[in-house]
Amino acid sequence: MIRIVSISLLLAVLGFSFSADKPVGPETPLQEVLIALGDKTPDHYVATPDPKQVQLGYELTTTGRAKTANGYSPYISSIFVCTDCHNQVQEDPVLANPNPEDRLTHAVQNGLPFLQATTFWGIVNRETWYNDDYVRKYGDWIIPAKHSLYESTQLCARECSSGRTLEAWEWEAFRHYYWSIQLKLGDLDALSEEDYNRVSKAIRSESADMKSSTLSFLKSRYMTYSPARFTDPPADFSKGEEGTVKGNKDIGKQIYDISCKTCHRYGGPSLFTLDESKKTFRMLKRNIGKHNDFSIYQITRYGTHAEVGHRQYMPLYTLDRMSAQQLEDLRAYIEFRAKR
Ligand code: HEC
Ligand code: HEC
Numbered sequence: 001m002i003r004i005v006s007i008s009l010l011l012a013v014l015g016f017s018f019s020a021d022k023p024v025g026p027e028t029p030l031q032e033v034l035i036a037l038g039d040k041t042p043d044h045y046v047a048t049p050d051p052k053q054v055q056l057g058y059e060l061t062t063t064g065r066a067k068t069a070n071g072y073s074p075y076i077s078s079i080f081v082c083t084d085c086h087n088q089v090q091e092d093p094v095l096a097n098p099n100p101e102d103r104l105t106h107a108v109q110n111g112l113p114f115l116q117a118t119t120f121w122g123i124v125n126r127e128t129w130y131n132d133d134y135v136r137k138y139g140d141w142i143i144p145a146k147h148s149l150y151e152s153t154q155l156c157a158r159e160c161s162s163g164r165t166l167e168a169w170e171w172e173a174f175r176h177y178y179w180s181i182q183l184k185l186g187d188l189d190a191l192s193e194e195d196y197n198r199v200s201k202a203i204r205s206e207s208a209d210m211k212s213s214t215l216s217f218l219k220s221r222y223m224t225y226s227p228a229r230f231t232d233p234p235a236d237f238s239k240g241e242e243g244t245v246k247g248n249k250d251i252g253k254q255i256y257d258i259s260c261k262t263c264h265r266y267g268g269p270s271l272f273t274l275d276e277s278k279k280t281f282r283m284l285k286r287n288i289g290k291h292n293d294f295s296i297y298q299i300t301r302y303g304t305h306a307e308v309g310h311r312q313y314m315p316l317y318t319l320d321r322m323s324a325q326q327l328e329d330l331r332a333y334i335e336f337r338a339k340r
Contacts, residue, residue: 024200026186030125030218033185036203037215044124044149049179057177060170061088061120064163073170077163079312084262084269085160087112087119088181095122095222096189100323104251107258114259116303116315117160118226122183124149126225133230133318149178162313188221229319233297238289240297245328252333255326263314270312281337288331296330 024033035041059066064081065073092098093106100114107114123129129152130138130145145152153174157166166174185191185199195217202214234240256274264274274280287294293304303316 028185030183037211046179049176053176054180056173077161080161080269085117091119113262121181124178125183128225131225132228227320231319233301237297241328247328247332249332249336252329255330284334285338
């Protein structure tokens, strides 16, 4: 009883409360349910996103600066905006099974770019960031980012964006904006009427077991982190995955159009343009077998190094963001366009 009272008191203070006239449903923020079931409140928590802050965060995300009382703030980066590498909406059709094949189909159907970095949508609902090989390969200095949305935002504003550290007000704006695109119960994979009832019951229950089993159940319906496995290119660039994987040029065209060209277009964040000319496709084809940055194998799997003030950075594609099959698809498209 005491626990129930304290939870509802806490929620009342935080501006959100569960009651009989306000049952849990598809619009209920996931985080509120997790907290009511006994989960830890994240450090970056914001109970009610402030619309003014959300607007500032949206401007910073999409344009790199925001209109404040003192005019426009200085750009975070002179090269990139967050949306060059991160979507802002759902990108995986099944949240608990993110994979690049389904994501590409979903991107084509919904007019989204297919990018190296993960979406901001639901980013507050993750429990770790820069996972797997980001820590393993980049080293211990990335650990603070792994365990903090604040640190990973700062890291990305500085390093990935070839930009700078965010001011305190900018972080506040990002934080509120992120919460405005948090997951709701209805976003989780296929919750039934029965599941909603179970959640409602568990929130009101005094049984710690029921609460924790419902918590685990909810966490099985989305990912609490985005997987990030690095991979090496095929051993022999000229052969690629020959013999094991056959490329599909139509899928390769999708990758070229909604991935590569989002940056390599006229006026994009890269000075290197990928267009529709035979010359471009021939250049790409000629370099496939070579061990340099113009080989699609090398550039996609290793990217380029971020050097603040120097070279622009192209993030690598992890296995979770582009499969070996998709890379062969891209190759098939390049080879097809080079000979036409
Ligand atoms: C040039 C590409 C690029 C730009 C620009 C960029 N990011 Fe990132 N970002 C990445 C990559 C690559 C990762 C690696 C982790 C992932 O998302 O898979 C990442 C990760 C993150 C993460 C951790 C996500 C996770 O779940 O691991 C946050 C937070 C983040 N970026 C915030 C930002 C913000 C805020 C901006 C704009 C100020 C920004 N990023 C701009 C490429 C970029
Ligand atoms: C998020 C933005 C982004 C995406 C998406 C992207 N690139 Fe890049 N790429 C860059 C940047 C930045 C560079 C660094 C060179 C520059 O801009 O001057 C680069 C460099 C390259 C280079 C080497 C050029 C040089 O001057 O060294 C090649 C080749 C390349 N990219 C191919 C691709 C292909 C193929 C894809 C799609 C599979 C792709 N890129 C997707 C941003 C991107």
